[in-house]
Amino acid sequence: MQTVLYARVSTADQTIAHQRKQAEASGFKIDAVVADDGVSGVSTVLADRAQGRRLFDMLRAGDVLVVRWVDRLGRNYADVTETIREFMRRGVIIRTVINGLTFDGATTDPMQQAVRDALIAFMAATAQAQAEATKEAQRAGIDHAKGRDDAYLGRKPSYTRAQLDDVITGLDRGDAVAAIAKATGLSRQTVYRVRDDRSEAEAALARWAA
CATH class of the missing domain: 3.40.50.1390 (Resolvase, N-terminal catalytic domain)
Incomplete structure (x- = not known):
C-alpha cells in the first residue's frame, strides 16, 4: 500500500x-x-x-x-x-x-453510506461554488481597479494570490478568523479586511499586478 x-x-x-x-x-x-x-x-x-x-x-x-x-x-x-x-x-x-x-x-451500512455520500456532494458543491464566487470577486476587483486613478496604487497587499484564495476558502467554509490567520500566516486584521470587502482585496492585487 x-x-x-x-x-x-x-x-x-x-x-x-x-x-x-x-x-x-x-x-x-x-x-x-x-x-x-x-x-x-x-x-x-x-x-x-x-x-x-x-x-x-x-x-x-x-x-x-x-x-x-x-x-x-x-x-x-x-x-x-x-x-x-x-x-x-x-x-x-x-x-x-x-x-x-x-x-x-x-462501509456497507446504508446510513453510513448516506452520510458519506451527502458529505461528498456537499464538499464538491462547495468547491464549485467557491470557484464561481472567487471568479466573480476577481471580475469585480479588476473593474474596481480600472475605475481608480492609474497613478494611485494604494497600499501594497500583504498577501499573495494563494493566500487570498486560502482566506476566501476558509471564510466560505465558516472557519474562525483566528484559524484562517494561523493557517495562512496573515494577521487577523488582514483576514477581517478580506472578509469585509473581497472586491477591494481582489482590486488591490489587480492594481499591483500580483
Whole structure:
C-alpha cells in the first residue's frame, strides 16, 4: 500500500512544495507526489490533466490518496463527485489535509453510506461554488481597479494570490478568523479586511499586478 499526495497549482505563487509541507505537517507520510502545475480545476477535469490521469493508473485497492482539500481534485461538482466515487469503487481511500476528512467505500451500512455520500456532494458543491464566487470577486476587483486613478496604487497587499484564495476558502467554509490567520500566516486584521470587502482585496492585487 502507498500514500500518494495529489497537488494542483493554478497560479504562479502557489507551490507544490507548500502542499506537501502542509500534508506532512498534518501527519501524513507521503510515498509519492503527483502534481499538475498551472492547471485550472474549473475548466480541466482530473482525467484530462497530464498528471491527474496517472492517478487512475497507479492507485490500487488499499492505497491512500491525499489532497489538500477536494478542490485540488477539481471545482466541478459532477467531476469531483464521480472522481471520488470511482476511486472508492477501486478500494482507494481519499483523505484531506484540511478538516481531516476520509472517504472510502469500505462501509456497507446504508446510513453510513448516506452520510458519506451527502458529505461528498456537499464538499464538491462547495468547491464549485467557491470557484464561481472567487471568479466573480476577481471580475469585480479588476473593474474596481480600472475605475481608480492609474497613478494611485494604494497600499501594497500583504498577501499573495494563494493566500487570498486560502482566506476566501476558509471564510466560505465558516472557519474562525483566528484559524484562517494561523493557517495562512496573515494577521487577523488582514483576514477581517478580506472578509469585509473581497472586491477591494481582489482590486488591490489587480492594481499591483500580483
